[in-house]
Amino acid sequence: MTKINVSNLDLWYSDFQALKDLDLNIQENEITALIGPSGCGKSTFLKSLNRMNDLIPGCRIEGEILLDGQDIYANDYDVNLLRKRVGMVFQHPNPFPMSIYDNIAYGPRTHGVKDKKTLDEIVERSLKGAAIWDEVKDQLNKNALRISGGQQQRICIARALAVEPEVLLMDEPTSALDPVSTAKIEDLVQDLKGEYTIIMVTHNMQQAARVSDKTVFFLAGEIIEFGNTTEIFSNPKDKRTEDYVSGRFG
Ligand SMILES: Nc1ncnc2c1ncn2[C@@H]1O[C@H](COP(=O)(O)OP(=O)(O)OP(=O)(O)O)[C@@H](O)[C@H]1O
Numbered sequence: 001m002t003k004i005n006v007s008n009l010d011l012w013y014s015d016f017q018a019l020k021d022l023d024l025n026i027q028e029n030e031i032t033a034l035i036g037p038s039g040c041g042k043s044t045f046l047k048s049l050n051r052m053n054d055l056i057p058g059c060r061i062e063g064e065i066l067l068d069g070q071d072i073y074a075n076d077y078d079v080n081l082l083r084k085r086v087g088m089v090f091q092h093p094n095p096f097p098m099s100i101y102d103n104i105a106y107g108p109r110t111h112g113v114k115d116k117k118t119l120d121e122i123v124e125r126s127l128k129g130a131a132i133w134d135e136v137k138d139q140l141n142k143n144a145l146r147i148s149g150g151q152q153q154r155i156c157i158a159r160a161l162a163v164e165p166e167v168l169l170m171d172e173p174t175s176a177l178d179p180v181s182t183a184k185i186e187d188l189v190q191d192l193k194g195e196y197t198i199i200m201v202t203h204n205m206q207q208a209a210r211v212s213d214k215t216v217f218f219l220a221g222e223i224i225e226f227g228n229t230t231e232i233f234s235n236p237k238d239k240r241t242e243d244y245v246s247g248r249f250g
Contacts, residue, residue: 003028009063020221033208036218050086087165091172093152095144107163130158150181170200
């Protein structure tokens with residue numbers, strides 16, 4: 001089923017057009033990888049899905065993005081609710097400088113959850129969901145900055161899960177991590193797709209091929225090709241896609 005429907009999407013940073021007439025359907029409970037050379041608009045597109053670009057002065061958007069059929073750029077659309085439904089994990093792990101527990105409880109508290117038992121349950125469920133509960137369950141009061149980078153990234157994923165999102169946006173979530181932590185995150189992402197719709201920017205072609213169901217290839221703000229990951233990697237229709245996935249440019 002279609003979760004997100006993008007049509008005729010254009011985005012400008014002042015007079016520079018960063019996204020050009022994008023059309024795309026993102027399916028529920030699938031992993032969609034966004035690939036393409038540096039500066040082609042992957043992060044810009046990702047951020048347009050939870051209106052993070054609203055915060056950038058001079059950024060202007062035209063076209064339509066529907067989440068479950070509702071226009072997220074409509075005047076009366078609740079942006080706070082949107083960011084709860086569409087969570088985000090960034091390239092560099094960015095836990096808040098507070099305990100592991102407080103990192104996870106932060107979002108639910110912001111949304112009004114005060115009861116200690118409920119928060120305890122959310123923290124445990126989110127840490128389990130991010131496959132890090134066993135590693136940190138005895139040190140929930142430890143400062144989240146004093147654990148490894150790979151653990152910090154899973155704390156950030158747990159923090160995103162704590163508000164029960166439907167969609168998870170991931171901007172190069174493993175680029176700052178070692179191979180062992182990267183493998184853990186890749187396994188985790190595959191486990192999560194049963195419950196969430198995941199859209200992930202990656203520069204790592206093997207990673208896109210390993211974990212995603214669908215792949216979108218961007219070039220200079222345009223979508224050049226979109227389809228099943230196996231097709232994009234084994235039988236691309238466009239020569240530019242073929243050159244990129246085979247490492248001939250970018
Ligand atoms: N805040 C901004 N103001 C002006 N231009 C911007 C801004 N953010 C991005 N751009 C420009 O928009 C284009 C797309 O940038 P974007 O970060 O989306 O690319 P990307 O494909 O994610 O790149 P990378 O792979 O290097 O992260 C680039 O030309 C970039 O310079």
